[in-house]
Amino acid sequence: MTVCNSCRYCEGLCAVFPAMETRRSFADGDLTYLANLCHGCGACYVDCQFSPPHEFDVNVPKVLADVRVDSYHAFAWPRAFAPLFIHNGLAISVMCAASIALFLLWLVTGPDASVVTAVRTGPGSFYALIPHNTMAVMFGAVFFYAMIAIFMGARNFWRSMPPLALRTGIAPSIWQAMKDAGRLRYLDGGGAGCSATVGQVRDRRRMFHHLTFYGFMLCFAATSVGTLYHYLLGREAPYPWYDLPVLLGSLGGLGLLIGPLGLAVHNWSRDPILRPVKPGGMDAAFLTMLFLTSATGFALLLFRETAALGLTLAVHLGVVLALFLTLPYGKMVHGIYRFLALVRYAQERAAEHK
Numbered sequence: 412m413t414v415c416n417s418c419r420y421c422e423g424l425c426a427v428f429p430a431m432e433t434r435r436s437f438a439d440g441d442l443t444y445l446a447n448l449c450h451g452c453g454a455c456y457v458d459c460q461f462s463p464p465h466e467f468d469v470n471v472p473k474v475l476a477d478v479r480v481d482s483y484h485a486f487a488w489p490r491a492f493a494p495l496f497i498h499n500g501l502a503i504s505v506m507c508a509a510s511i512a513l514f515l516l517w518l519v520t521g522p523d524a525s526v527v528t529a530v531r532t533g534p535g536s537f538y539a540l541i542p543h544n545t546m547a548v549m550f551g552a553v554f555f556y557a558m559i560a561i562f563m564g565a566r567n568f569w570r571s572m573p574p575l576a577l578r579t580g581i582a583p584s585i586w587q588a589m590k591d592a593g594r595l596r597y598l599d600g601g602g603a604g605c606s607a608t609v610g611q612v613r614d615r616r617r618m619f620h621h622l623t624f625y626g627f628m629l630c631f632a633a634t635s636v637g638t639l640y641h642y643l644l645g646r647e648a649p650y651p652w653y654d655l656p657v658l659l660g661s662l663g664g665l666g667l668l669i670g671p672l673g674l675a676v677h678n679w680s681r682d683p684i685l686r687p688v689k690p691g692g693m694d695a696a697f698l699t700m701l702f703l704t705s706a707t708g709f710a711l712l713l714f715r716e717t718a719a720l721g722l723t724l725a726v727h728l729g730v731v732l733a734l735f736l737t738l739p740y741g742k743m744v745h746g747i748y749r750f751l752a753l754v755r756y757a758q759e760r761a762a763e764h765k
């Protein structure tokens with residue numbers, strides 16, 4: 412950052428460089444903030460005249476990616492679970508297998524195991540296998556825990572950032588950050604696109620990221636509408652294919668199939684010089700969980716009126732439970748920290764213009 416601050420060649424590429432230029436020294440909190448402001452587009456590596464083989468060995472995307480991973484670990488709540496970020500791929504795989512096994516066990520050890528392979532159709536067929544209240548309490552508790560853990564981690568990150576020299580209103584900054592995050596403004600490499608390979612610029616990473624994020628939001632909307640149907644209208648799942656929860660879930664599910672797959676291919680084909688040193692399987696684990704959530708959801712939609720209902724329901728619920736459980740200890744947190752860094756950036760810009 413000190414070299415960059417003298418050079419300033421990359422100041423038009425993203426928010427990191429303008430934020431860096433307002434600093435003379437870089438304490439831990441500044442670096443963590445800048446690291447989470449970086450979208451890892453790789454443009455500043457490609458453009459840098461001091462990148463390897465130059466003796467300065469400047470590689471901003473890689474260094475900031477490592478600082479980002481360190482920040483997830485440092486701000487995890489509770490602290491005892493911070494090591495989950497280190498061998499993240501392994502931890503998430505074990506948790507996923509365990510929660511699928513839990514639901515399968517639940518079904519086969521019930522009072523009548525033959526219901527597992529019985530063909531059931533119509534409203535309430537899911538709840539004949541696993542009672543609605545059991546599902547609601549289990550998923551509600553895990554989701555509530557995940558939200559608390561994410562909130563506490565986010566609070567730790569927010570507090571780690573250096574205080575503003577001049578106070579500004581928070582609401583306009585949140586709105587600005589929402590606009591910047593919603594269109595991934597700083598993932599465009601200053602307009603050229605994301606550099607997967609040195610010398611090869613593409614903008615597909617942004618497209619796949621959009622598909623993943625908006626696919627996730629549509630699936631969340633489908634679950635919320637389903638919950639309203641259940642409690643307000645007294646209508647039980649499963650719903651017909653043309654009903655709103657299924658349409659929203661299918662549209663979101665398509666995004667969650669294509670987006671994570673595209674991002675995984677992009678990451679895999681990315682030039683090693685641009686990859687972080689300490690991924691811990693985090694990217695692959697999170698993308699796999701999102702892909703599996705969608706794939707098992709579609710399997711349930713396809714086989715819900717066959718004898719495979721029990722198996723597909725248990726696998727889908729197991730994957731979703733593991734996804735919820737691991738949300739605070741995986742790549743999901745990058746979205747929260749980056750959004751907060753964008754809020755702080757908007758506040759700094761507003762303070763400059765005061």
Ligand code: SF4
Binds near residue numbers: 419461
């Ligand atoms: S990345 Fe390289 S070219 Fe860009 S500001 Fe830093 S030193 Fe200068």
Ligand code: SF4
Binds near residue numbers: 427600
């Ligand atoms: S967002 Fe792109 S240009 Fe900006 S610091 Fe990160 S990798 Fe470099």
